[in-house]
Every structure is written in C-alpha cells, then in structure tokens.
Amino acid sequence: MRTELDFAPLYRSSIGFDRVFNLLRNTQRLNAIDTWPAYDIAKTGEDDYRITMAVAGFGDGDLDITQERNVLVIKGGKADELQGEYLHRGIAGRPFERRFELADHVRVEGADLRNGLLTIALRREVPEAMKPRKIEIGVESPAGEPLRLETDRQVA
Secondary structure (H helix, E strand, C coil): CCCCCCCHHHHCCCCCCHHHHHHHHHHHHCCCCCCCCCEEEEECCCCEEEEEEECCCCCHHHEEEEEECCEEEEEECCCCCCCCCCCCCCCCCCCEEEEEECCCCEEEEEEEEECCEEEEEEEECCCHHHCCCCCCCCCECCCCCECCCCCCCCCC
C-alpha cells in the first residue's frame, strides 16, 4: 500500500511552492520521531510565536541556538558529571539536536532559560514590498507611463 502523497497535480497550477512541497515530502519520509526533549509551539499574536522546550538539567552554557536561513537549530550537550554511583538515572542529560523549519521572514526575537524551560520568541515580519496593496485601475504614474511593479529587487 502506498502511503506517500503525490504532489504532481499541484505542480500544474502552482508556481514557487517547491519549498513547501519538499518540506511535505521530507516530513513523510521521517520514520522515527524523536520526542525528547519535549516542546510546545504556541501562537501568541497575529505574527508572534513561542517555542517552549523542557531542558531540565541544562544551563545557559550547555545550549546552542542558531538560525540558518529558514531553519532554527537548538543543540544541547553537557559534560557527563558522575558524582557517585547512580542506582536510577531518570533525568535525561544526553545530547540533543532539534530542528524547526521556519517560514520565510520569521526571525528569532530572543531566548530565555528559566526553571528548566527554554523559551524562544519568534516573529514573522513581512517586508512592505510583499504586503498586499491596492492597484487603481486606469491610474498612470506621474511621468505618464503605466504603473509597473518592480520585479528586479530580491527580497530577503
């Protein structure tokens, strides 16, 4: 039985969504999902988001947060501090790497570590050139030429 979705029909009527289709295809291929450390993703405003990750036992120096284009990477690792012989070790302290795919124009505002919870604030900032604007019909530019949209500029 085939479980992978076929996006070929969508390619016929959409332009520029290649990244979205690749994200969906890559998500389907993930077999084992690592559930540690636990995290929440919340939308806190129209363009604001928050990731909260449970990282008990990790300090500021044990965590590394980087944003590489459209990917947020959170890495954690610490030196193994053996103080005595463990009879049971239930607090996970193993290294981890968690990746979050970010939409275009989403940036990290800041990060905070408090009470074993790492909180990362994110904000989507759409450039003015990409926001919707009303185009008047029959209105010409001051020079007498028809209104043209600028397509040469590359936005972020």
